[in-house]
Amino acid sequence: MAGYRWDRANDPGAGVPLAVVRATSTADVQSAVRFAARHELAVVPRGAGTGLSGGASALSGCLVVSVERMRAVEIDPATRIAVVEPGALNTEVKAAAAEHGLWYPPDPSSYEICSIGGNVATNAGGLCCVKYGVTSDYVLGMTVVLADGTAVELGGPRLKDAAGLSLTKLFVGSEGTLGIITRVLLRLVPAQRPPCTLVATFASLDDATRTVLDLTRTMRPAMLELMDRTSINAVEDVTMMGLDRTAEAMLVVQSDEPATHGVAEIAEVTAICQANHSTEVFSTDDAETGEAFVVARRMVIPSLERQGSLLLEDVGVPVPQLGALVRGIEAIAEEHVITVAVVAHAGDGNTHPLIVFDASDPDESARAQAAYGQIMDLAIGLGGTITGEHGVGRLKKDWLPAYLGPEAMDLNRRVKAALDPQGILNPGAVF
Template identity: 70%
Template sequence: METELAELEAQLPAGCLITKPETMEAYRRDRANDPHPGMPLAVVRATSTADVQATVRFAAAHGIPVVPRGAGSSLSGGSTAVDGGIVLSVDRMREITIDPVTRTAFVQPGALNAEVKAAAAEHGCWYPPDPASFEFCSIGGNVATNAGGLCCVKYGVTTDYVLGMTVVLADGRAVTLGGPRLKDVAGLSLTKLFVGSEGTLGIITEVCLRLIPAQRLRTTLVATFPTLDDSTNTVLEITKTMRPSMCEFMDRVTINAVEDDVHMGLDRDAEAMLIIQSDEPAEHAGREIADIERICRDNHAGEVFSTDDPDEGEQFIAARRHAIPAVEKTGTILLEDVGVPVPLLGRLVDGIAEIAGQRDVTIAVMAHAGDGNTHPLVVFDPTDAAQEERAHTAYGEIMDLAMGLGGTITGEHGVGRLKQPWLGAYLGDDVYELNHRIKAALDPQGILNPGVVFNREQAAAAPSAAHDPSASAAAS
């Protein structure tokens, strides 16, 4: 393969192709920390759409898997390397062009979410989606996973801001879908199909994002609760009539992990804490926050604190964003991303507490409560094999619990490699087969991010009769 790789190298700018094992090491794992990542054949650090095309054409010609990679911050193993594949990193493709008149941004996929926000802000514009990892996750990854975040409860998820993109298909062709038009229904909604496709249908090399006018100042309210039910009832009552711009939840384990780490004076005895923001105009925000405070108190809140000082508010948000790293310091974690219809949030959270008790493991729960999207973190000591096994059991049980409540196995992180084994059960045979049909139509060789979303063997074979469940399901 060395001769062939030399051919590819000749088509790329100097230094873009990496085959040195020590240098490739940094590109094997993502933030899901797979203990057994693949050993790639090569890493390509693309600088342009043309570089991506050359790489994909090479891979297609030789039947080599391609794992696209943005900032490597996937929490579900979406950019873990596979043996003998090419890791196609876009971390050098970071150009951002803001058009403040059209209120759009053209962004290369390696640009960080925070960089897009900052560039937009320079022009009085705002790019809302804000994963907790916004300071170190890439826009390409955000679009590939349809990432969520904290402000989704009012402002929606990534797909709501993607107007168009340039994408390199599995045969190396580059196509441009959509563009800076707020409404466009000419042809199938292919832009929306590629959003959230986790690099399995094509490789995004530029996105056109919708921006909106700058967010107003936020008022932040923090409240603690003596029971989980009190906190989830509060969430339901608030979202029934109001549209807070943030509605986050942390349970007692999470509160304590954060407090251990940053010493903010959080109430360690509270069973739950909510962090809620309003970005309504000043006069109205005051009234809205007063209403929210009343609802919190009606639901037995202990402390309730609110502030319209942006820095003071930001401290609490920072505590919430810090929750995953803080819990990670207490042990090895298995990170969930289950979501349920908002009214069932209480049953989900209670059920997780039960699983923690039954399996005798620690589970920290934080949530984008207003969306019903939770991140239970199952914590275990990797030197205790029995505990590790119980943790893995609990991890599966939490997904089963969410599905039983009409919920999803992943609300915003993506299926990746970690949740792939659960996807078939979640979708059911017919819908899973429909996913495979689209995959087979767009990536017939199955070279794009194999093992992500689609089972590696099924993806390669679909939609052949051997793996096509439609025959048995046709009677449904």
């Protein structure tokens, strides 16, 4: 059962489960939950195990309910809907939709290995979310198993539905604390047009973040990503693709507007980058070349993992505060003498500070943990959030009360108590 103890966050407090149930159907999940309720066992739902906040870390003596074998994907091209089991990978849904000329937009950097169940449980975003939104914008309905083993059908294949409370949305982002999702109805859209890609480098991080603000004031690109110098160099170490190691920041921008409009949008992006003193601007409509830069952006986390252990942040702020957040993170890294790389879905203010440290060094580990907490405090102080798309999990729950405030925190707990009175569903995560 060792492989079911940790998710990608590698929570050092992960326990050893009593047993692992590898469900193949909603009925299997119901049986497991009813057994757990009868014996008052904690239940930890698990998908692909790629979560970054410890939401799927096992508890000692718990029942891990894995949905990794529930992989079915059915596409209805007439209604543009995918009916998906939670263990299906994000990339499998994309591929199935593409066979019908359709597209499922949410695209976390881990889209090739993360599951739809986990995406829904954390309301995952991705590189295209600046224009196309996050997972909750595509979930139309679901089957969810409640804490007493009851399976409830929520929502359905309708683009508009205002009947009753929005219970479907309640379960999106609930991180397995309110129920276990066993089937999801996802909205699909027409296939994305071939994008044009622009890459701009900046000698100053402030110039790059100011460029992001100028871009978001006037347009809505299909992608607007930022990498700082540490991220650039980590990726260049692995890919040797000729990235500018001296740049303080690099932006990766895409436009998927129709041909002439796309050219005009990229030209406008170029002008804004140059007005903000970019050192180099390169653009292409060649799909392969453009994808190479997108892959470089997706490579940041695995590239940094080669340098040591990671504490992965997921803090977001209003876009006008992006510069203050990034500079604040830089100051925190200097204060604690620790490496913190910053990569960001810059267009919506969602940053991923990545703290690199030696887990075998107690002093460095303590400094990393201190920096981790200060970064979340910084984000809250700037009017931001402790998580934009990775979830609270077990690693961030101590900061949730300060972020939500006492009234909202109490309301969260009341909802949890109403749906899970025994407190068996993913205890220790979020609450």
